[in-house]
Amino acid sequence: xxxxxxxNEDELGPIEGPLMRAKLHIxxxxxxxxxxxxxxxxxxxxDALNSAMQWYIADPERLKVLHTMKGEDMxxxxxxYEVLTRSRVLDGSFDYGEFEKLVDxxxxxxxxxxxxxxxxxSLESVMIQLGVMPFDEDALPPEDPSTF
Numbered sequence: 001x002x003x004x005x006x007x008n009e010d011e012l013g014p015i016e017g018p019l020m021r022a023k024l025h026i027x028x029x030x031x032x033x034x035x036x037x038x039x040x041x042x043x044x045x046x047d048a049l050n051s052a053m054q055w056y057i058a059d060p061e062r063l064k065v066l067h068t069m070k071g072e073d074m075x076x077x078x079x080x081y082e083v084l085t086r087s088r089v090l091d092g093s094f095d096y097g098e099f100e101k102l103v104d105x106x107x108x109x110x111x112x113x114x115x116x117x118x119x120x121x122s123l124e125s126v127m128i129q130l131g132v133m134p135f136d137e138d139a140l141p142p143e144d145p146s147t148f
Contacts, residue, residue, distance in 0.1 A: 018055035022048045022132050023140055031143075033116050039106035041116070045123055046103045052132045053080045056089070084130075094126045 012020055025048035032041030057063050057074055066087045072079050081096045102119065105111065127133040 015055060015058045018051040018058060019132065020140075022051035022055060022127075023135050023137075025051060026127060026133065027137055027140060028143065030120065033120060036112070038111040038114050038116060039109065042102055042106040042111075042119075045120075046099070049099075049123065049126065050077045052127060052130050053077060053084065055132070056084065056130050090126060090129050094122050099123075 011017075025044050029041045029044035029048055032038075032044055035041075057066070057080060066083050066089070068074070068083050072083060074080055074083070078096060078100070081090070084090045085092045099119075124133060
């Protein structure tokens with residue numbers, strides 16, 4: 001994964017760890033898309049989104065104002081997305097179910113003809129709503145080219 005060797009998630013803690021992971025995966029996922037490594041870019045961005053959502057709910061102050069329902073598993077990414085949408089942190093314009101289908105396709109197909117522009121724009125909108133983007137990529141540890 002793009003963050004191996006660039007960060008120690010445990011050392012950063014439950015809030016800063018997922019945030020750094022999300023940023024590193026956003027950077028790497030975009031690069032992979034631009035390089036034509038579309039399936040790996042999509043999968044990397046899936047991890048970025050899930051890390052970003054976990055970062056968001058890791059903050060006790062943010063968590064306590066979310067509209068959760070009894071029995072919702074906040075370790076389940078789809079549930080977290082639904083809570084964030086219900087709580088109006090996210091506007092709901094991003095189709096998480098379609099994203100999951102896209103990830104499933106990325107796991108089994110090359111997708112060389114896939115036009116990722118709208119997907120990337122939509123995903124970046126979610127990252128902006130969560131407060132993960134924009135960020136200064138130059139402030140991140142330099143990429144390791146051996147990460148694919």
